[in-house]
Amino acid sequence: MLDFEKPVLDLEEKLHKIKESNLDMEQKTFKINQIKAELHELKTTIYSKLSGWQKVQLSRHPDRPHSLDYIENICSQFIELHGDRKNGDDHAVVGGFANFEKQTIMIIGQQKGRTMKEKQFRNFGMSNPQGYRKALRLMKLAEKFNKPILTLIDTPGASPGLEAEAHGQAEAIATNLQEMIMLTVPVISVVIGEGASGGALAIGICDRLLMLENTWFSVISPEVCSSILWNNWDYTEKAAEQMKLTAEDLWNFKLIDGKIPEPLGGAHKDPEKVYLSLKKGISEHLNELKDIDPRKRIEGRINKYSHIGIYEEIK
Amino acid sequence: MSKWYKKIAEGIPSSSIFKKSIPEGVWDKCPECKTKIKEDKIVFQLFVCSCGHHFRIGSEEYFSILFDEGKYEELFREIVPKDILHFEGPQPYKERLVSEQAESGLTDAARVGKGRMNGVELILVAMDFSFIGGSMGSAVGERIARAIDYCIQHKIPLVIVSRSVGARMMESFYSLMQMAKTATKLALLGQAAIPFISVLTDPTIGGVTASIGMKGDINIAEPKANIGYAGPKVIKESTGKDLPKGFQRSEFLMEKGFVDMIIERKNLKSTISSLLQLIIEKEPID
Numbered sequence: 001m002l003d004f005e006k007p008v009l010d011l012e013e014k015l016h017k018i019k020e021s022n023l024d025m026e027q028k029t030f031k032i033n034q035i036k037a038e039l040h041e042l043k044t045t046i047y048s049k050l051s052g053w054q055k056v057q058l059s060r061h062p063d064r065p066h067s068l069d070y071i072e073n074i075c076s077q078f079i080e081l082h083g084d085r086k087n088g089d090d091h092a093v094v095g096g097f098a099n100f101e102k103q104t105i106m107i108i109g110q111q112k113g114r115t116m117k118e119k120q121f122r123n124f125g126m127s128n129p130q131g132y133r134k135a136l137r138l139m140k141l142a143e144k145f146n147k148p149i150l151t152l153i154d155t156p157g158a159s160p161g162l163e164a165e166a167h168g169q170a171e172a173i174a175t176n177l178q179e180m181i182m183l184t185v186p187v188i189s190v191v192i193g194e195g196a197s198g199g200a201l202a203i204g205i206c207d208r209l210l211m212l213e214n215t216w217f218s219v220i221s222p223e224v225c226s227s228i229l230w231n232n233w234d235y236t237e238k239a240a241e242q243m244k245l246t247a248e249d250l251w252n253f254k255l256i257d258g259k260i261p262e263p264l265g266g267a268h269k270d271p272e273k274v275y276l277s278l279k280k281g282i283s284e285h286l287n288e289l290k291d292i293d294p295r296k297r298i299e300g301r302i303n304k305y306s307h308i309g310i311y312e313e314i315k
Numbered sequence: 316m317s318k319w320y321k322k323i324a325e326g327i328p329s330s331s332i333f334k335k336s337i338p339e340g341v342w343d344k345c346p347e348c349k350t351k352i353k354e355d356k357i358v359f360q361l362f363v364c365s366c367g368h369h370f371r372i373g374s375e376e377y378f379s380i381l382f383d384e385g386k387y388e389e390l391f392r393e394i395v396p397k398d399i400l401h402f403e404g405p406q407p408y409k410e411r412l413v414s415e416q417a418e419s420g421l422t423d424a425a426r427v428g429k430g431r432m433n434g435v436e437l438i439l440v441a442m443d444f445s446f447i448g449g450s451m452g453s454a455v456g457e458r459i460a461r462a463i464d465y466c467i468q469h470k471i472p473l474v475i476v477s478r479s480v481g482a483r484m485m486e487s488f489y490s491l492m493q494m495a496k497t498a499t500k501l502a503l504l505g506q507a508a509i510p511f512i513s514v515l516t517d518p519t520i521g522g523v524t525a526s527i528g529m530k531g532d533i534n535i536a537e538p539k540a541n542i543g544y545a546g547p548k549v550i551k552e553s554t555g556k557d558l559p560k561g562f563q564r565s566e567f568l569m570e571k572g573f574v575d576m577i578i579e580r581k582n583l584k585s586t587i588s589s590l591l592q593l594i595i596e597k598e599p600i601d
Contacts (some may be wrong), residue, residue, distance in 0.1 A: 010572055022521075026552045039507040068419045086470065095596050098377045103509040150414070158511060158544055158545065159545075160549045160550050160552075160553040160554070161550065161553070161554060162554065162558070162559070162562065164544070164545070164552065165543050165544065165545065165550070165562070165563055166567075167571075168529070168570055168571065168572075168573050169525070169544045169545075170524035170525040170527040170528065170529045170543060170544040170573075171525075171530075171540075171573055173525040173526075173544065174498065174524070174525045174526050174527070174528070174530045175524075175527060175529075175530070177494060177495060177498035178497075178498045178499075178501060178502040178505070178530060179502075181495075181498065181502045182502055182506075194450060195523075197482075197491065197493060197522070198482075198491070198521070198522055198526075198544070199523045201491060201494060201495060202525075205498075206496055215489075217488060217489040218488050218491060219484055219486075219487055219488065219490045219522070220482075220484060221481075225484050226485060229404045229405055229484060230404075230405055238403070242400065242401075242402050242404070242570045243400070243402075243484075243487040243488075244487055244488070245402050245488065250488060253488075254494075255488060260557055278439045296452070299393055299501075302499055302503070305496050305498075305499040306496060306499055306500065307493060308454050308492040308493075308495065309451075309452075309453030309454075309456050309487070309489055309493060309496060310397055310486075310489060311394050311395060311396060311397055311398040311457050312395050312396075312397045312454075313393050313394055313395075313569075314393050314395055
């Protein structure tokens with residue numbers, strides 16, 4: 001439970017108790033309606049003005065749907081494929097062919113775990129180089145068979161470990177960036193949770209970038225930003241505000257192509273609703289992209305990334 | 316002493332230039348062997364201690380060392396950084412830019428030079444660690460992007476000397492996107508079959524390694540440079556263990572297959588120009 005969720009959860013608990021109570025029907029209905037109205041107002045107040053840091057917290061909510069949940073719910077079939085054919089299989093990245101609205105697509109997602117055991121198995125969603133290389137292998141497979149690619153971004157960053165460095169994660173990330181630019185098939189990326197650093201970007205070079213409402217995408221996590229600039233984690237909240245990292249911020253800067261709404265309180269409050277909106281969003285963009293000539297699509301991608309950045313030109 | 320070496324030593328501008336880009340006192344002692352360093356001697360040794368320690372030098376020094384007679388034309392100086400996000404930090408980014416610029420005489424952390432290296436015409440990009448850790452924000456990304464465009468347009472090779480902590484935090488998402496921008500341009504350079512030599516120096520970390528540094532057609536490292544993605548401090552914090560000796564150093568990367576060669580600074584110029592001559596197969600202009 002997050003701090004700012006507490007009043008809502010308390011009220012929901014109260015509502016639950018009244019529903020279970022043995023008050024007479026009329027009194028019960030009255031009270032239930034009263035609390036429901038109160039609850040709606042409370043939720044609107046709390047969730048309509050979430051700070052950057054609160055959204056970061058929501059993006060990490062333990063109950064939030066993860067890549068495999070989305071895949072299972074927006075596709076009618078998914079066959080997972082494994083391994084980078086070089087060194088191993090990374091569990092923080094899942095991927096494979098799937099059936100999305102009667103067409104075959106390649107889905108690649110960064111996967112977190114829910115229980116402690118799962119979290120460890122998924123390395124907390126932090127890919128090793130094998131993960132980026134598996135992702136690239138699958139993208140090349142999609143390209144070969146002319147299937148669109150959908151990537152789901154949800155990572156606190158690349159794996160800060162000895163093994164990851166020894167296996168060249170910088171090389172793996174850099175290679176993905178260059179290769180994704182030239183993919184001949186449509187690529188849509190969706191940030192479904194956390195989008196931190198090169199670890200996220202390594203599967204995020206795309207024709208269309210979408211973000212769920214309570215997600216973020218930046219060069220680094222607010223904690224590490226605080227730790228590097230202020231030498232401690234005390235300024236995490238401040239860093240989260242200043243980094244302008246939420247879907248809304250990036251939408252306002254015209255850096256993303258779509259913002260997918262979440263139910264009040266976050267995706268975990270009503271996942272079915274989010275699956276539907278996500279499906280709709282992907283479908284719209286996919287249909288648009290499919291009609292574009294592959295060369296034009298690549299040109300568009302090159303153009304987009306060639307012009308990103310704000311600087312001054314002095315004479 | 317070889318002829319070119321002497322030529323370079325003569326071509327190096329007065330040491331006052333180095334004073335500007337290097338904080339005072341740095342030259343007092345070698346951090347490796349603790350020997351006191353004489354400034355004129357270390358300049359002549361291309362900022363390499365007799366023990367082999369390579370000091371962290373900046374763009375001005377690399378331009379002097381690598382370009383014939385230290386002569387070059389600087390390109391894209393007109394592109395300068397901007398505080399897009401009104402980023403506060405411990406010191407507001409806007410103020411920091413002004414003070415860094417005043418102190419260093421630089422306008423950002425990378426400079427682009429056009430010149431000749433043993434006769435081979437090329438573009439050389441060198442990073443300045445003294446400017447916010449050589450970090451890559453929008454202006455650095457744009458300078459590199461234009462440098463690559465220039466190489467494609469004029470069909471001349473590219474050399475990038477990296478020395479950076481990675482993407483610049485104060486520009487947040489925009490900095491991250493400079494990885495995408497430079498990668499895009501490098502992909503185009505590759506399609507045009509124009510050679511790119513990446514020189515990795517101490518330290519090359521984070522987004523710069525993971526977009527530019529590792530993607531040279533040939534990757535060259537200076538000896539014992541710290542090269543990686545996650546910084547050693549971050550790895551130490553997250554694993555809770557001291558890093559093994561030599562971890563993330565040039566020699567380690569060579570062993571793991573990520574760099575082609577480790578070249579001492581005094582041999583950088585001859586190595587790069589020889590490689591380029593082999594690839595280009597054209598007589599250099601003397």
